[in-house]
Every structure is written in structure tokens, then in C-alpha cells.
Amino acid sequence: xxxxxxxxxxxxxxxxxxxxxxxxxxxxxxxxxxxxxxxxxxxxxxxxxxxxxxxxxxxxxxxxxxxxxxxxxxxxxxxxxxxxxxxxxxxxxxxxxxxxxxxxxxxxxxxxxxxxxxxxxxxxxxxxxxxxxxxxxxxxxxxxxxxxxxxxxxxxxxxxxxxxxxxxxxxxxxxxxxxxxxxxxxxxxxxxxxxxxxxxxxxxxxxxxxxxxxxxxxxxxxxx
Numbered sequence: 001x002x003x004x005x006x007x008x009x010x011x012x013x014x015x016x017x018x019x020x021x022x023x024x025x026x027x028x029x030x031x032x033x034x035x036x037x038x039x040x041x042x043x044x045x046x047x048x049x050x051x052x053x054x055x056x057x058x059x060x061x062x063x064x065x066x067x068x069x070x071x072x073x074x075x076x077x078x079x080x081x082x083x084x085x086x087x088x089x090x091x092x093x094x095x096x097x098x099x100x101x102x103x104x105x106x107x108x109x110x111x112x113x114x115x116x117x118x119x120x121x122x123x124x125x126x127x128x129x130x131x132x133x134x135x136x137x138x139x140x141x142x143x144x145x146x147x148x149x150x151x152x153x154x155x156x157x158x159x160x161x162x163x164x165x166x167x168x169x170x171x172x173x174x175x176x177x178x179x180x181x182x183x184x185x186x187x188x189x190x191x192x193x194x195x196x197x198x199x200x201x202x203x204x205x206x207x208x209x210x211x212x213x214x215x216x217x218x219x220x221x222x223x224x
Contacts, residue, residue, distance in 0.1 A: 008097025008140045010133065019098045021087030028090070028193040030078065037198035038069065041076040043191065047108050051075045054109060054119050055082065055148035055186050057102035058127040059135030062199040063209040065105040067126045069198060073114025077198070078106050080191040082148060089190055094142050103142045106189055116154055117221035120161040123147065124218040127211045129165070130177035136210035143210075145181040158183045160224035165216075172216045 034043045058064050061079035069077045081089045084101030094101050107119060127135055129145040147162075149155040166179040199205050 008095075010140075012100050012141050013098060015085050015100075017098065018085035018100050019089075019093055019096065020085065021089055021093070021099075024088060026088050026090050026190070026193065028195070029088075030191050030194045030197050034194060034197065036069075036076045036078075038201050039076055041108075043076055043078040043197065047075060050110055050112060051108050052111055052116070053150050053186070054107040054116060054154070055104050055150070055189065056107070056119075056123050057083070057104040057144060057146040057148070058123065058129070058211070059103070059143045060138050060208070060210045061103040061105055061192065061196065062205075063135075063211045064103070064126070065198065066200040066209075067122060067211075068105060068107050068119070069201070071109075071114060071122070073110050075108040075110060077108070078191055079196050079199075080104055080106060080189050081142075082187045082189050083146065083184070091193055091196065095140075097140055097142070099142075101142060101190070102144055102146055104146070104148065104189070115221070117157055117161070117224075120147070120157060121218040121220075124161065124165040125216070126213050128214050129179045129181045130169070130175055130214075131212070132180045136212040138210040145179075147181060147183045148186040149183065150186050155183065155185075157221070157224075161218060161221070164224040165218045168216055168219055169214065172214075174214045174216055
């Protein structure tokens with residue numbers, strides 16, 4: 001959910017036109033020893049042995065984090081900014097539209113319990129990957145659909161699942177629009193302000209979700 005009244009570009013900007021940011025850390029960002037609001041687990045490294053990372057962007061990060069946070073096999077989730085230019089960005093910076101950052105959720109998970117392919121299936125089924133820089137009423141480059149991989153194996157799975165989900169959407173008849181999700185190596189992750197972490201689970205949070213899933217499941221990994 002962005003600040004209302006801010007005029008934002010509809011496309012990513014040339015790097016030289018972006019807000020360069022600042023060298024000082026965002027003082028409101030979740031600290032290095034911050035804990036998950038509901039799980040009590042760490043938001044930042046170091047993580048226990050056997051825990052790996054995944055990163056996704058698909059609309060407002062209040063909503064996207066909530067999709068993953070309570071899955072069995074997820075150690076912790078956190079939200080932040082990634083894929084842009086601005087150093088040490090703030091939420092207001094990102095909502096200004098001149099950082100090129102995406103609102104992302106970083107998932108620390110145990111692949112022995114929850115394979116990466118299952119995270120991908122949840123990702124595809126939870127939003128509309130055919131609307132560029134938009135989810136529901138949330139518009140702007142910070143809401144773009146993206147998978148940010150941490151290994152060659154994750155990249156291969158992301159690419160295969162993207163093709164499979166595109167085919168599933170066509171077969172379903174729900175849309176003929178192409179899937180516009182970007183699949184990129186995981187960029188620098190700037191953890192967001194503490195107030196945004198596990199937002200939906202906090203008392204007094206707004207009852208808001210901008211995700212617009214199409215009602216089509218992603219096929220099992222064996223069919224990719």
C-alpha cells in the first residue's frame with residue numbers, strides 16, 4: 001500500500017535518474033537481531049543449518065509475506081526492498097517511484113520439509129503475473145512480479161515453473177496475456193522498517209490485500 005498522492009513513473013528509470021540514497025542505514029529498518037513477530041525466529045543471518053533463502057516480489061509486501069509466513073517448513077519471513085538503485089532506501093523513498101526497487105518478501109525455508117518448487121507454486125497461485133507493475137489497485141514498479149534466485153537450481157526451477165504456469169493459464173481460459181514475471185539473480189536485499197515486518201499479524205493492522213490471483217493452480221513440479 002503506497003502513500004496516496006505521490007506521482008510515480010510507470011516504468012523503471014535509467015539509473016542516473018534514480019534516487020541514489022544514502023550511506024547511513026535506515027534507522028527504522030529491522031535490526032540485525034530482529035525476531036519474527038509470530039514465530040520468534042531470526043529475520044537475518046545467521047540461520048540454522050539446512051535453511052536456505054528464496055525471494056519474491058508480487059505486489060504489496062504486507063500481502064505477499066502473509067502468503068508464506070505460516071507454511072510448514074518456513075523458518076522465517078521478512079520484507080524489504082530489492083532490485084533497484086537506491087542505497088539504504090526507506091518506504092517513502094520506494095513509494096516515490098524513483099528507486100527502481102521492488103517490494104519483496106525474503107523467505108528462509110527448510111528445503112527438507114518444503115521444497116523450493118512448492119514455494120514457486122504458492123507464488124504463482126497467489127497473484128496475477130500478467131499485469132506489469134501492478135497488483136490490483138496497487139500500481140507502480142515496486143509492485144512488479146519477480147522471482148530472485150540464489151542458485152542455478154533455483155533459476156532452473158523458476159524458469160520451468162514460469163513456462164508451465166503460462167501454459168496452465170492459457171489452458172484455463174482465464175487470460176491470454178503473457179506472464180511478465182522477471183526472473184533475476186537475487187540482488188542486494190535492504191530489509192524494510194520494523195513496522196512493516198509481519199504487518200498483517202500485528203494488532204491494529206489495516207485489513208488490506210491488493211493481491212489479485214487468477215484462480216489457477218500451478219502444475220506440480222513433475223509436470224514442468
